[in-house]
Every structure is written in C-alpha cells, then in structure tokens.
Amino acid sequence: MTAASDTSTLDDTRSKASDAYDAARERTSSAYEAARERASKAYESARDTVGRGTDWSTQNLSNNPVAAILGGFALGAVLAAVLPATRREREALGGVGHKLTDAAREAARNATDAAKEQIDEISNSAVQKVGQAVVDAVASKD
Known part of the structure; x- marks a missing residue:
C-alpha cells in the first residue's frame, strides 16, 4: 500500500465514522423527542385526571x-x-x-x-x- 492509498482509506473510514455518528445522533435525538412528547402527554393526562377527581371529590364531599x-x-x-x-x-x-x-x-x-x-x-x-x-x-x- 502507498501513502496515498493509506490516506484515502483513512479519509473513507473517517467519513463513514462521521456518517454513522451523525445517523446515530439523529436517531437518538428523534427517540428523545418522541419520549419527551409521550411523557408530556402522559403528564397532562394524569394532571387532568387528578383535577377531575379533585373536582368530583370536592363536589361530593360538599353534597354528602x-x-x-x-x-x-x-x-x-x-x-x-x-x-x-x-x-x-x-x-x-x-x-x-x-x-x-x-x-x-x-x-x-x-x-x-x-x-x-x-x-x-x-x-x-x-x-x-x-x-x-x-x-x-x-x-x-x-
């Protein structure tokens, strides 16, 4: 192998590694955003449910x-x-x-x-x- 060939192989390897890193970072970012959105929706749903339960309890306690x-x-x-x-x-x-x-x-x-x-x-x-x-x-x- 020649020095030019070694440099070309090294550049190809760096390029592939960079591409793999970018793809992994993109997948990780997408997964993080999806998980964050699901957690946010779950939190909102739980908060709404607790609010309705509190309202129901307050009304029933005052009525009975x-x-x-x-x-x-x-x-x-x-x-x-x-x-x-x-x-x-x-x-x-x-x-x-x-x-x-x-x-x-x-x-x-x-x-x-x-x-x-x-x-x-x-x-x-x-x-x-x-x-x-x-x-x-x-x-x-x-």
Missing part, C-alpha cells in the same frame, strides 16, 4: 358530608384493623388491643353498612327526581 365522614371513619377503622400492631402498641395496650381491634372491626362494619344505606338513600332520591323530571317533561310536551 355525612357519607364522606362515615366513609373516612370506615376506612380508618379498616386500616387500623388490618395493619399489624407494633411492639410498642402491644406493650402499651396488652389485652385491651384485641378488644380495640374487635371494636374497630365492628365499627368498620357498622360504618360501612351506614354508608351503604346513606348511598342507597341518595341514589333512590336521585332516581326519583330524575323519574319525576322525565314525567314532567313528557307531560309538558302534551
């Missing part, structure tokens, strides 16, 4: 505070009954802890039942109001 309180109490009682007692709780409460756990379970059952009754009452009332609105709308067309 008793059901919200009963639901919160039931959830707290269930968590207290399900989570294991710590060593400190067992030492401090002794046998009373079992009684409290049993009482919490019973309270959770009662609160759940009361919440279900409250929801049934609200549901029945809503169905009656919608039914009456339909009857009134049909009657006004005649």
Whole structure:
C-alpha cells in the first residue's frame, strides 16, 4: 500500500465514522423527542385526571358530608384493623388491643353498612327526581 492509498482509506473510514455518528445522533435525538412528547402527554393526562377527581371529590364531599365522614371513619377503622400492631402498641395496650381491634372491626362494619344505606338513600332520591323530571317533561310536551 502507498501513502496515498493509506490516506484515502483513512479519509473513507473517517467519513463513514462521521456518517454513522451523525445517523446515530439523529436517531437518538428523534427517540428523545418522541419520549419527551409521550411523557408530556402522559403528564397532562394524569394532571387532568387528578383535577377531575379533585373536582368530583370536592363536589361530593360538599353534597354528602355525612357519607364522606362515615366513609373516612370506615376506612380508618379498616386500616387500623388490618395493619399489624407494633411492639410498642402491644406493650402499651396488652389485652385491651384485641378488644380495640374487635371494636374497630365492628365499627368498620357498622360504618360501612351506614354508608351503604346513606348511598342507597341518595341514589333512590336521585332516581326519583330524575323519574319525576322525565314525567314532567313528557307531560309538558302534551
């Protein structure tokens, strides 16, 4: 091989390496942009969903505070009954802890039942109001 041939081969290799680098950089940039756009859309979707959930919760809490309180109490009682007692709780409460756990379970059952009754009452009332609105709308067309 000659010096000119070596230089030509070196130039070809550099050119190919540069082309490969540019192509890899372009693919990486495209992949980054696509991932960034997907992440942005996922964030926006999650933010919108949380916003709707917050609005729904706020409206239902203000419309049905008793059901919200009963639901919160039931959830707290269930968590207290399900989570294991710590060593400190067992030492401090002794046998009373079992009684409290049993009482919490019973309270959770009662609160759940009361919440279900409250929801049934609200549901029945809503169905009656919608039914009456339909009857009134049909009657006004005649």
